[in-house]
Amino acid sequence: xxxxxxxxxxxxxxxxxxxxxxxxxxxxxxxxxxxxxxxxxxxxxxxxxxxxxxxxxxxxxxxxxxxxxxxxxxxxxxxxxxxxxxxxxxxxxxxxxxxxxxxxxxxxxxxx
Amino acid sequence: xxxxxxxxxxxxxxxxxxxxxxxxxxxxxxxxxxxxxxxxxxxxxxxxxxxxxxxxxxxxxxxxxxxxxxxxxxxxxxxxxxxxxxxxxxxxxxxxxxxxxxxxxxxxxxxxxxxxx
Numbered sequence: 001x002x003x004x005x006x007x008x009x010x011x012x013x014x015x016x017x018x019x020x021x022x023x024x025x026x027x028x029x030x031x032x033x034x035x036x037x038x039x040x041x042x043x044x045x046x047x048x049x050x051x052x053x054x055x056x057x058x059x060x061x062x063x064x065x066x067x068x069x070x071x072x073x074x075x076x077x078x079x080x081x082x083x084x085x086x087x088x089x090x091x092x093x094x095x096x097x098x099x100x101x102x103x104x105x106x107x108x109x110x111x112x
Numbered sequence: 113x114x115x116x117x118x119x120x121x122x123x124x125x126x127x128x129x130x131x132x133x134x135x136x137x138x139x140x141x142x143x144x145x146x147x148x149x150x151x152x153x154x155x156x157x158x159x160x161x162x163x164x165x166x167x168x169x170x171x172x173x174x175x176x177x178x179x180x181x182x183x184x185x186x187x188x189x190x191x192x193x194x195x196x197x198x199x200x201x202x203x204x205x206x207x208x209x210x211x212x213x214x215x216x217x218x219x220x221x222x223x224x225x226x227x228x229x
Contacts, residue, residue, distance in 0.1 A: 036220075043203060049215060094216075099145065100155075100218070102155050
């Protein structure tokens with residue numbers, strides 16, 4: 001069965017510091033991978049997605065993610081975090097017919 | 113442009129009551145998905161529509177859950193005889209194309225927070 005693991009439940013970083021959120025997946029083939037952000041009371045917003053090709057994917061709001069097949073990972077990074085980045089972040093694997101399996105999320109707190 | 117909207121945003125129900133949750137997808141979007149998000153967890157797939165056809169309902173947790181999309185646009189998720197374990201945020205998402213490909217981008221609504229007392 002497909003699964004997604006986000007090992008860090010909660011991460012705190014200082015504003016301006018770099019950020020890396022971890023995501024590991026279990027899937028039988030080359031997966032479709034996504035990162036979403038969810039602010040309180042809001043729906044999920046797609047940050048970026050990976051299907052194939054270049055393993056470094058650029059997304060919105062200055063985020064990027066790198067697909068590493070050998071490690072079954074798709075970690076999300078940002079060089080300099082802004083206070084507005086505080087939110088919950090979800091990694092997901094896209095399955096057949098578009099339904100996705102999500103991780104349990106990582107909550108990001110940004111210290112001033 | 114208008115995104116995916118859901119109503120009501122909050123719903124409090126007494127155990128045993130029936131509830132109906134509405135989703136208005138982005139106009140012209142073929143695919144529509146429902147997810148259930150329990151507190152502290154990621155969304156879990158419930159069901160998927162392509163136009164008016166419900167092609168996958170494998171995630172519905174029991175026969176108390178029923179979803180429809182009769183005209184291929186607005187969808188309603190109905191929960192009969194609600195139980196406390198049904199308390200969650202119910203998210204709706206739509207995508208432009210038929211989801212034969214797994215990578216189609218989904219656009220999510222803000223969700224309906226259901227609390228069953």
